[in-house]
Amino acid sequence: MTTEATLPSTSASPTTRQVWTRARGVVLAVVLLVVAAVVIAAIRSTERHGSLDPRSADPFGSRAVAELLADRGVDTRVVTTLDEARAATGPDTTLLVAVPDLLTHRQQSQLHSATADSDGRTILVAPGSWSVERLAPGVVADPATSLDSTLSPDCALPAARRAGTADTGGIRYTVTHPGNDECYPSDRLPTLVRVPAASGDGDTVVLGAPDILYNDTLDKQGNASLALQLLGSRPHLVWYLPSLSDSSAADPDAEKGFLDLLPSGWLWGTLQLFFAAALAALWRARRLGPLVPEKLPVAIRASETVEGRARLYRKAAARDRAATALRSTTRTRLAPLVGVPVTQAHAPEALLPALSAHLRAEGDGQPLHSLLFGPPPSDDAALISLADQLDALEREVRRS
Numbered sequence: 001m002t003t004e005a006t007l008p009s010t011s012a013s014p015t016t017r018q019v020w021t022r023a024r025g026v027v028l029a030v031v032l033l034v035v036a037a038v039v040i041a042a043i044r045s046t047e048r049h050g051s052l053d054p055r056s057a058d059p060f061g062s063r064a065v066a067e068l069l070a071d072r073g074v075d076t077r078v079v080t081t082l083d084e085a086r087a088a089t090g091p092d093t094t095l096l097v098a099v100p101d102l103l104t105h106r107q108q109s110q111l112h113s114a115t116a117d118s119d120g121r122t123i124l125v126a127p128g129s130w131s132v133e134r135l136a137p138g139v140v141a142d143p144a145t146s147l148d149s150t151l152s153p154d155c156a157l158p159a160a161r162r163a164g165t166a167d168t169g170g171i172r173y174t175v176t177h178p179g180n181d182e183c184y185p186s187d188r189l190p191t192l193v194r195v196p197a198a199s200g201d202g203d204t205v206v207l208g209a210p211d212i213l214y215n216d217t218l219d220k221q222g223n224a225s226l227a228l229q230l231l232g233s234r235p236h237l238v239w240y241l242p243s244l245s246d247s248s249a250a251d252p253d254a255e256k257g258f259l260d261l262l263p264s265g266w267l268w269g270t271l272q273l274f275f276a277a278a279l280a281a282l283w284r285a286r287r288l289g290p291l292v293p294e295k296l297p298v299a300i301r302a303s304e305t306v307e308g309r310a311r312l313y314r315k316a317a318a319r320d321r322a323a324t325a326l327r328s329t330t331r332t333r334l335a336p337l338v339g340v341p342v343t344q345a346h347a348p349e350a351l352l353p354a355l356s357a358h359l360r361a362e363g364d365g366q367p368l369h370s371l372l373f374g375p376p377p378s379d380d381a382a383l384i385s386l387a388d389q390l391d392a393l394e395r396e397v398r399r400s
Contacts, residue, residue: 061214064218066239082107084240097125108131117199129143138176146187152164159230168207327372338358358397
């Protein structure tokens with residue numbers, strides 16, 4: 001009965017447990033990010049449904065103010081395109097622009113041209129720096145928003161004085177032209193501005209926050225009074241809800257790329273993911289400092305190491321490196337045999353004279369310089385011949 005010896009495994013592949021131990025931190029972080037994104041999306045999915053829509057009864061809708069206006073004889077009509085909004089302007093009409101910042105610069109210029117001489121009223125709800133300067137020239141949005149939501153009128157505008165305190169705190173404005181009504185100041189900057197038309201009875205009202213129009217806050221403070229007075233000054237109210245599907249939003253002279261079509265939130269999110277990946281790579285990097293020697297998981301025979309390195313040299317056709325390694329090792333072993341310090345083993349002027357003197361005593365005329373310091377071999381056969389000659393030289397020196 002013969003018994004075969006079982007060789008120790010030379011595989012250094014990580015086990016499933018080791019892989020899980022290394023990757024569980026990254027996996028946990030990804031799971032937490034996904035869960036947080038789902039929770040935030042679920043929370044925000046119903047927060048602003050039907051926002052500023054006079055047909056919506058949701059907390060952030062505006063159906064309550066539309067119903068109150070109807071009781072006072074003011075009819076409300078909803079439009080979603082710029083052409084409908086421009087056609088509806090007139091001296092007996094109030095045009096409310098729900099989200100002015102959704103309009104392109106081209107749309108803003110066309111809307112301002114239609115309302116400037118209409119003798120009607122235009123109400124801009126929370127316009128930012130993107131739109132307010134085109135729709136209400138002379139009014140500039142301040143970068144800092146109001147810290148207080150409920151403010152006092154502190155102006156001579158009759159509608160504001162009758163309403164009293166209201167939730168107008170939001171975007172603050174700087175007025176560059178005189179003759180405007182500046183109401184509900186926050187840190188000396190108004191959050192409601194009335195800009196009279198250059199001629200006629202028309203005007204433009206810039207409202208810093210939409211809170212007085214929401215169903216949920218209409219009954220707070222003087223919100224209802226202020227909203228009814230601002231929106232009910234004319235018998236007709238046109239409620240303009242800008243839509244991204246409006247054909248007038250397309251600029252025929254502008255070519256948009258793929259990045260222009262992405263919302264800014266996606267771009268910022270991608271940038272954050274990039275930084276997160278960079279930090280993860282930095283955390284998982286293995287060579288942030290000096291190399292630390294570690295014990296091998298298994299014992300490897302010296303012959304296997306030599307054979308593996310030889311195969312790498314052969315695969316890369318690195319005959320020059322292989323020849324350099326053979327010659328360097330041979331010189332290191334020969335130097336002590338002929339009385340040369342190891343530190344000078346690679347200096348031809350120190351090694352060759354001592355080696356020649358040793359071999360001449362034995363009558364050997366071998367060209368030592370070409371053998372130990374010559375050029376790299378031109379092919380594999382020459383490399384094998386070089387290895388044989390170096391072995392023969394070392395044996396000869398050892399025999400002598």
